[in-house]
Amino acid sequence: MTEHADTPLEPEPLPVEPDTKDWTWTLHETCPECGFTAGEVDGPSVADRVQALTEPWQDVLARPDATTRPTPTTWSPLEYACHVRDVCRVFTERVDWMLRKDGPDFPNWDQDNAAVAGRYHLQDPAVVARELREAADDVRAAFASVERGQWQRTGRRSNGSLFTIESLGQYFLHDLAHHLVDVDA
Numbered sequence: 001m002t003e004h005a006d007t008p009l010e011p012e013p014l015p016v017e018p019d020t021k022d023w024t025w026t027l028h029e030t031c032p033e034c035g036f037t038a039g040e041v042d043g044p045s046v047a048d049r050v051q052a053l054t055e056p057w058q059d060v061l062a063r064p065d066a067t068t069r070p071t072p073t074t075w076s077p078l079e080y081a082c083h084v085r086d087v088c089r090v091f092t093e094r095v096d097w098m099l100r101k102d103g104p105d106f107p108n109w110d111q112d113n114a115a116v117a118g119r120y121h122l123q124d125p126a127v128v129a130r131e132l133r134e135a136a137d138d139v140r141a142a143f144a145s146v147e148r149g150q151w152q153r154t155g156r157r158s159n160g161s162l163f164t165i166e167s168l169g170q171y172f173l174h175d176l177a178h179h180l181v182d183v184d185a
Contacts, residue, residue, distance in 0.1 A: 016079075031177075034174070034177050036173070041169070041173055042166070043143075043146065043165060043166035043169055044148075046166075046170070054133070057132050058133070060080075060185050062125070063077060081125070082128055084175075086118070088135035088139040089139075091139050092138045092139045094106055095146070095165060098163075098168070103156065104155045105155070105156050108159075139172070153165050155168065
């Protein structure tokens, strides 16, 4: 017996060109695209900055054009929001590893594969808004749990980049700030 769909399948959007840049330079320089200077943020300030850099997504996801790509190969605000939600989840996990293990190696996280596998373009903006708020609360709590003597604990990304918890937080905040500019928020 063959099953027939009652509705046509949603066409897959054109692929977004994978971001292969190593953005760690933003730890030492101001990003010319978003203006954020990650290296100026001290570790204990990271948790407080998370809310300011994630709260605007609630309004972004409420926009009538939240699911519309500005160009066929540029993520929609919804797709960016899904990415930010997942970045919050990944960084929560990484902070936890750095606090529990000495010098952990982080598994590779391919943001472009995550977008395709997670079908970001088909997710519900209202659900993503709730999930993003929860993920932001979790990552804020993770950074808030870091004690004074723990900010220099290290972890290594799969490409070999070494981070302290402080520099990981700085890098993370740049990602949040940068994507707000991507969606004009």
